[in-house]
Structure formats: C-alpha cells, structure tokens
Amino acid sequence: MKHIYKSQFVYWIHLPEHNDILTQGYVGVSVSPTRRLQEHKNSTDNKYLYRVLNKYPDSVIQSIIFKGTATECYQLEEQLRPQKNIGWNNNKGGICPPSRKGWTPTANTLAKRSKSLKGIARTDEWCQNLSLAKQGKNNPMYGKKNPCSEEKQLSIIRTKNLPNYELYKTAVGLMDNGVSADKVAVQLSIGRGVCFKLKNRSHLFFQAFPELK
DSSP: OOOOOOOOEEEEEOOTTOOOTTTTTEEESSOOOOHHHHHHHHHSSSHHHHHHHSSSSTEEEEEEEEEEEEHHHHHHHHHOOOOSSSSTBSSSSOOOOOOOOTTTOHHHHHHHHHHTTTOOOOOHHHHHHHHTSSSSGGSSTTOOOOSHHHHHHHHHHHHHHHGGHHHHOOOOOOHHHOOEEEHHHHTTOHHHHHHHHHHHTTTHHHHOOOOOO
C-alpha cells in the first residue's frame, strides 16, 4: 500500500492595492492555507503580520498562487523570499519546518516519560476533579456541534475501509497466529503504524467491522 502525501500550497497574504508579490505582503507554504491564516491571526511569532491581520481583518486577501509537492512549494517560496525582512515576512523562504513523521522515541526518552508520571496518585477524587476541569466552557469542544451522528461516522469509516477489508483481515489473521507486525507490514505492503493498530485492535477499522475484533 503506497503512502498518500497531501499536496501543499504557496499562498500570498496581501492588501487589495498590492501588485508586487516579490516585495509586498506575506508569502507562505501550508497544507491548509485557510487554517494557517487563522493561526497567523492568533500568533505573535511574526508581530508585524499579526498586527496587520488584526488591523485590517476585512481588507486582507489570501491568494493561492501554486499547488504542488512540498519540495516544489518551498523552492518557490525561497525564490519569492530569498532573504529576511521582505514584505511582511521576517524570515527567508524555503525553510521547511521539521517533521516528526517516522520519529521513534529512544529508550532514554521513554524512561524519562515514565519517571515523570511516577508518584501521581490517580485516586477517585483526582479522576473526578480532572473530569470536572474539562466540563462546560473548559471543554475544548464546548459550543461546537458534532458534524454528524455516530452512525454516520461509522458509515463513513466503513466506506473508507471497505477496499482494504480483505487485506486488513489477512493481516489480523497473520498477526493472531504469531507473525510480527513488522513482517506483516512488509509482506502485505501495509504501513507499519497501521499494522500495529490492527494488532492492538485500536484501528478505526474495527469500529466499522466489529465482527473481526
């Protein structure tokens, strides 16, 4: 199974009177320009851009100027912003943020995590206080509507996973019979992470097809 990489976009944030992308406005790269624009409005990492976006909320325009691979997009961004402090950009273009994809924590990191959690008494009172702290306006989903019912979500999951039903069924059978997830991933060309989720019965696939759980 081949991995699917999302396309990325080069976007230009500018005012209506701007006509020179090489010297005016802000140029950036993102998988989701709309979401990234909202992040710019809420972040002071680029203080000048933050002030502009909040001073002219109804005037600022975001234009998509290119769609392509991450490499193509960052190359174009570097051409448009070859150095710092051009337009509203305070950094040069072409710098791809670091990715944690494929990163595996070391034994030392895992040990530190475990140590940091030791000594925390998870009493009934502690659990209740944690629950209360997430209720009402403190809940990150407060005021947000569920986009669809549980049955609708399961229907979407079933439709999405149906093409892989036999493949995943075979993978589960092999791992239940002692074949390692790593070997199954190679043998069936399934992502290693997917195999481990199938092995641990934590993949959404089992919500869609509970008979295999």
